[in-house]
Amino acid sequence: MSKKNIALITVILAILIDQIIKIYVKTHFIINEEVKVFDWFRIHFVENNGMAMGFEFGGSGGKLFLTLFRLVAVVGIVYWLMSTIKKKMPNVVVVAIALIFAGAVGNIIDSVFYGVIFDAPQHSVATLFSDEPYGKLFYGRVVDMFYFPIWEGTWPSWIPVIGGKPGGFFNYIFNPADSYITIGVALLFIFNKKAFPKEEKKKEELTTD
Template sequence: MKSITRLGWTAYAVAAATVVLDQISKLWVLSVLSREQGSTLPLLGPLHLTMVHNYGMSFGLLRGNDWGRWLLIGFSIVVVIGLAIWARKAVKLLPALGIGMIIGGAIGNNLIDRVQYGYVVDFIDVSRLYFPWVFNVADSAISIGVALLLIDSFWSEEKKLSHQTE
């Protein structure tokens, strides 16, 4: 009988590391750029640090409403709890890593930033590469986490299909 190793603690460790990296990067950027909206500093080629106060969510939804801020905080708490429960059941590395990155990104952006500043601190600016959004470490972690979950889903489906055809 094969024992199942649960990887919940792996997901929680990745979430904690993501929050730490996200918050350290934001503190550093705030010390370099200050909190002034739009202040920018060229780094390497198309990479700039640009201070953006993100009050809303994707495409500016819920922007400018104080109730929207608290709605996003509440929604994030529900998402983090749901993902933390899912993480406890993770038995494969890719989903554990992905879930951890999403949890850490949600905590960094939508909980800590929105409670502490009232907005999300965005600063990674590669708009010179025709990518119109300014983002941060937590955003990157969420995107990579979702990609890892999708990759695992495709691999699992592919394995399932190959076993059915044998």
């Protein structure tokens, strides 16, 4: 299989999985509804207006800037991916960049379109292609659902700032698109010598008088 097809299949499958899971959760879960799969893994439906892991970014103006920035970044990632394919770099590098691209696109779809295709009822599930959408184009909320509360308790008193306070690990709630970006970056780190090969030093040409 060609590297171009590997990248294309990776991107299409990743985005489809991301959107199917998000749409299912949004149309079957109420905000903050939780299903315990295991003690350390739960499906917990939340939405965020800003960056990954639920961070906010400067209100509505910051939200628009972040969405536009993501769109520009995606163009750069496409160029990076095409350049990687053209250079015939290892498949693991192609897949890693394809995952990063798919993750970025997955969250962009939420940010750009979800505000105009979903409503936002307070005590019931959302409706897809609603006649009364909750927002407007470029102002959609990103859907998150994966929650891994591996440990919950009180931080040891010897830890600065948070010592003695209740806490846990891992408290962030994320989505498939976030996972793709994390996995892609991790693969690039693990296979950094293949992803970022050092250029061979050019041999100096011998000159004669």
